[in-house]
Amino acid sequence: MSTALERRNSAAVVASWSDLGPGAVHEISAALTILLADVFTLYLKTKNFHWHMSGRHFRDYHLLLDEQANQVFAMTDAIAERVRKIGGRTIQSIGDLARRQRLKDTDSSDMTAGAMLAELRAGNFQLLGLMREVHSLCDQREDVASASVLENWIDETEQRIWFLHEATRD
Numbered sequence: 001m002s003t004a005l006e007r008r009n010s011a012a013v014v015a016s017w018s019d020l021g022p023g024a025v026h027e028i029s030a031a032l033t034i035l036l037a038d039v040f041t042l043y044l045k046t047k048n049f050h051w052h053m054s055g056r057h058f059r060d061y062h063l064l065l066d067e068q069a070n071q072v073f074a075m076t077d078a079i080a081e082r083v084r085k086i087g088g089r090t091i092q093s094i095g096d097l098a099r100r101q102r103l104k105d106t107d108s109s110d111m112t113a114g115a116m117l118a119e120l121r122a123g124n125f126q127l128l129g130l131m132r133e134v135h136s137l138c139d140q141r142e143d144v145a146s147a148s149v150l151e152n153w154i155d156e157t158e159q160r161i162w163f164l165h166e167a168t169r170d
Contacts, residue, residue: 018086018087020086020087020141020142020143023141024141024142024143025086025087025088026088027137027141028083028086028088028134028137028138028141028143028146029083029086029087029088029089029090030088031133031134031137032079032082032083032088032090032134032146033083033088033089033090033091033100034100034102035079035130035131035134036076036079036080036083036090036091036097036100037091037096037097037098037100037101037102038101038102038103038126038127038130039072039075039076039079039127040076040091040097040101041097041101041103041104041105041123042072042103042120042123042124042127043069043072043073043076044105045103045105045106045119045120045123046065046068046069046072046120047065047069048106049065049106049111049116049117049119049120050062050065050066050069052109052111052116053065053113053116054113055112055113057113057167058113060167061113061116061117061167064163064167065120068120068160068163068164071156071160072160075153075156078149082145082146082149086143086146102126102130103123103126103127104123106119114168117164117167117168118164118168120160120164121161121164121165121168124157124160124161124164125161127157128154128157128158128161131150131153131154131157132154134146134150135147135150135151135154138150
């Protein structure tokens with residue numbers, strides 16, 4: 001039997017109100033928490049490029065990235081609350097986030113507008129695949145509610161990819 005400290009520090013603390021079962025709560029909470037780290041990473045990257053956009057299409061790209069950043073940020077609270085709703089624990093600090101993220105940061109200060117948009121398209125595409133993996137897990141564990149919200153985010157991500165693709169076409 002684990003100690004209270006081990007339970008508090010585990011990736012998923014199973015609550016008695018969840019009908020998913022301890023194994024499902026642990027797996028889904030862990031997967032959603034890692035996904036949350038990736039969503040925060042994409043949000044910060046999108047805002048970074050929004051702030052540092054320049055060039056002849058500045059206004060259009062600046063507004064596009066602001067809209068996309070808001071959409072991505074809206075996912076963060078919903079993901080964290082879903083983890084808590086099923087009885088799990090989620091990210092607790094920036095360090096915790098950094099240890100879990102799979103999407104890469106961008107610190108370059110001399111990227112062209114096209115390079116920024118292409119990198120965001122690639123990041124969104126990577127996030128799309130990661131969301132599909134979590135959706136598959138939710139389906140396997142019969143977590144219909146998590147799968148349902150993931151479907152909406154998958155659709156939003158596909159739209160972001162589409163817009164970024166069209167914005168970078170010659």
